Amino acid sequence: MTPRLSLETNQQQLKQLADAVSCPCIFDAPLAEHSSWQIGGPADLLLQPENADHVASVVRFANNRRIPLIVIGQGTNLLFDDAGLRGIVLKLGHNLSRIAISNHRITAEAGAWVPGLARKAMQAGLSGLEHTIGIPGTIGGLVLMNGGSQRKGIGDNVRRVWIVDPEGRLLELSREECSFSYRQSALQGTGAVVVKVELECEREQPQRIRRTMLEDLRERRCKFPRKEPNCGSVFLSTSEMHASVGPPGKIIEGAGLKGMRVGNAEVSQQHANFIVNRNGATSEDVLGLIAHIRQVVHEKIGFELCCEVRYVSPDGEILPAHRANI
Ligand SMILES: Cc1cc2nc3c(=O)[nH]c(=O)nc-3n(C[C@H](O)[C@H](O)[C@H](O)COP(=O)(O)OP(=O)(O)OC[C@H]3O[C@@H](n4cnc5c(N)ncnc54)[C@H](O)[C@@H]3O)c2cc1C
Structure with a gap:
């Protein structure tokens, strides 16, 4: 996200x-408490x-000083390292989560909780x-x-997205500019922070919905x-994959890996595309298990x-976690 000079961040800064x-800010924040x-x-x-101005100030501050900065919502799709992060975490949650509805459009700040x-x-x-x-997770x-x-994506309902760019400017993007495709958007890897979203919906009876x-x-x-900590589906499941080799859960189960364990990380007995933390798993355990699953599946059916x-x-x-160096 940010050009970096070194891993050392300056505590004084x-x-x-x-x-x-x-x-609100927390020094030495344990990331395990911010990841599912x-x-x-x-x-x-x-x-x-608490607002887009705060976001812009932090982004500008970090980029001017080349301090690593990451943005998170509820941490439901993230594996943090056991060593944590030498930099800043910008957590967009309930402090930035107002929702307004007008006719068939909904405007939501990035920290709004999706089920709510x-x-x-x-x-x-x-x-x-x-x-x-x-x-x-959060809508951001x-x-x-x-x-x-x-097989649906939120992009189908997005009308506009407001971001803070890496220079700290507030910009408005159309759905087209976000280039949504299966589990992808043009925002990924750009350093953009989503601060607000406008969604378009259709009228329907609440009972049916x-x-x-x-x-x-x-x-x-x-x-x-439901009981053990997890991060949802670990591996991507595209339409092409469904048509050729089937969904990841079935492939992993077919490869005999249900229940497979590295340290305290385990392929869920309930759904093989989930890795659960069986009390005290480390990031190394999870990455090791991901590497093992990929290797076995590749050997058995030649699929990456x-x-x-x-x-x-x-x-x-x-x-993506399979590209982490372990
Ligand atoms: C039990 C369970 C079930 C799940 N089921 C599904 C499912 O059915 N479908 C699905 O798609 N996902 C699912 N997930 C994964 C996850 O909930 C989603 O990917 C969710 O959208 C992530 O939201 P988050 O706020 O937790 O993002 P985080 O995990 O905090 O972050 C995910 C990525 O988004 C970036 N990010 C977060 N907020 C912002 C922002 N405001 N601006 C810019 N970048 C941002 C982060 O930098 C990171 O790259 C599931 C997870 C769990 C634990």
């Missing part, structure tokens, strides 16, 4: 930043901005977000990942592990599995 921006995998060492500084947003749309009789009801993270379920959402939640409860889950290195690089 971070204190200066914390004093300058009037938003519950894995990760301390970040030098974690800030929770989907429920608000249902109450207003707006259809289109039913498939997101069980996704536990969902837009960046073009996340969704039932509610029924669809309840079905989705019921199916998830049966299929996905790619990760949907992102790994965050101690110097702030975010990349």
Whole structure:
């Protein structure tokens, strides 16, 4: 995200930043508490901005001083390193989560929690977000990942996105400029911070929307592990893959890897595309297990599995977890 001079960040500069921006900040923030995998060492500084101006100030500060900066929502698609992060985490959560509805359009700040947003749309009789009801992240993270379920993506409903660019400027982008495709958007890897989103929905009876959402939640409860910490689907599942070799969960199960363990990371017994933390797993355990699954699947069917889950290195690089160096 940021050009870097070294892994060392200057504690004095971070204190200066914390004093300058009037938003909640935590020094030496344990990242395990900000990831649904519950894995990760301390970040030098974690800030929770309350408006786009806070975001812009932090981005400008970090970039001018070449301090690594990452943006997170709920950390439901992220594997932090056991060594943590030598830099700044900008966490967009409940401090930046206002939602407004006008006719068939919804405007949501980036930190809005996706299931809460989907429920608000249902109450207003707006259809289109039913498939997101069980996704536990923020709308900012969902837009960046073009996340969704039932082979849909949130990009289908996006009308406009407001970002803070790496220079700290607030820009408005159209859906076309975001170039959404399966679990991808043009925003990925650019250093853009999504601060607000406008979604377009269709009118429908709330009862019908509610029924669809309840079905989705019921199916998830049966299929996905619920008790052990996890980050959702680990490997990408594209349409081409479905047509040729099938979904990743089936492939991994077919390769005899259900229940396979490295340290305290385990391929879920319930759904083989989930890796669960069996109490005290490390990032090394998870990366080791990912590497092992990819190797076995490649040997058995000659297919290269790619990760949907992102790994965050101690110097702030975010990349698909299978590309992490271990
Ligand atoms: C139990 C479970 C079920 C899941 N089911 C699904 C599913 O059905 N479909 C699906 O698509 N995903 C699913 N996920 C994965 C995850 O919830 C989504 O990818 C979600 O959109 C990530 O949101 P987040 O706020 O947690 O983002 P994070 O995990 O915090 O971040 C993910 C990526 O987005 C970036 N990011 C986050 N917020 C912003 C922002 N405001 N601006 C710029 N970049 C940002 C981060 O830098 C990172 O690269 C599931 C996860 C879990 C734990």
